[in-house]
Amino acid sequence: MNDAQGLKVTTGGEVGATGRIAFVSSQTPEAESARARLEARYGAVNEDEADVIVALGGDGLMLQTLHRFRDRGIPIYGMHRGSVGFMMNTYREDGLVERLAAAQHVKIHPLLMEAMDNKGVRHRAPAINEVSLLRQSYQAAKLRISIDGRMRLEELICDGVIVATPAGSTAYNLSAHGPILPLGTALLAVTPISPFRPRRWRGALVPDRVRVDIAVMEAEKRPVSAVADHYEVRNIVAVSARLDKSSAIDMLFDPDHGLEERILREQFVY
Incomplete structure (x- = not known):
């Protein structure tokens, strides 16, 4: 999922057997024109009264919506009305009630980022897409990577590193030449950004039950920021990222959404 502009939530009437819908x-x-037409046709309710959220936009809008309704137990169904729609269903105005009733549920869990800055302050934030460490200056970052407390890469000189969930593997991770992970895969991608040393290291796939710890070496000379989706902490000295199984979001996809086909097609693009 990629970045996007603001979110607009609307209210209105009620939909029949599938429950009450709120459109965002x-x-x-x-996107706003599509929302107006769908509200006129199907009605809508306030988000606090909704049984399902229908999100209209691109992957960035979907990311904002997932954050907004995280842990509220409301399934989210996206339809593509934006620039990038890898995670969105095809936009069609006909048969929305039937599509919602037939949709397949996919449960996703966010990463929990814990970052400590150079003043010793600890910061926590969820990330549905990825946790990223990024150099703040002309100096390359120098990082050390451990998995569940065991050091795996003693020194990585690079522009940064990404820890991506399956949901986020098609966003920044893919741009950094990381692997695409199908939704439901019990893996995380650890992907370097412009690695200089070791030059041939292209990242790793790790089980989603592990904790990824990244220490910043020479932090004063080579300052680094940490980002959990849209939340940034600057001048950090250490970051950990792990999947938060206590937090969940329910996404809805059409049975013919073809996500697996999209994933295969993306991996054979040249």
Whole structure:
């Protein structure tokens, strides 16, 4: 999922057998126009009364919506009205009630980032897509990576490193030449950004039950920031990332969504 503009939540009437729907949209004319037509056709309710959220936009809008409704037990169904729609269902106005009733549920868990800055302050934030460490200056970052307390890479000189969930593997992780992980895969991707040393290290796949610890070496000379989706902490000295199984989000996909086909196609693009 990629970044996007603001989120707009709307209210209205009620939908029949599948429950009450709240529509959300990005602030683009295309998405807002679609929202208005769907509300007129199907009605809508306030988000606090909804049984399902229908998100209209791109993957960035979906990311914002997932954060907004995280742990509220409301399934989220996206339809593509944006620039990038890897995680969205095809936009069609007909048969929405039937599509919601037939949709397949996919449960995703966010990463929990814990970062300590150079003043000793600890910061915590969830990440649905990825936790990223990024150099703050012209100096390359120098990092040390451990998995469940065992050091695996003593020194990585790079522009940064990404720890990505399956949901986020098609976003920044893919741009950094990391692997695409199908939803439901019990793996995390650890992907370097422009690695200089070791030059041939292209990252790793690790079980999603592990904790990834990243220490910043020479932090004063080579300052580094940490980002959990949209939340940034600057001048950090250490970061840990682990899947938070106590937190969950329910996504809805059409049975013919073809996500597996999209994943295969992306991996054979040249």
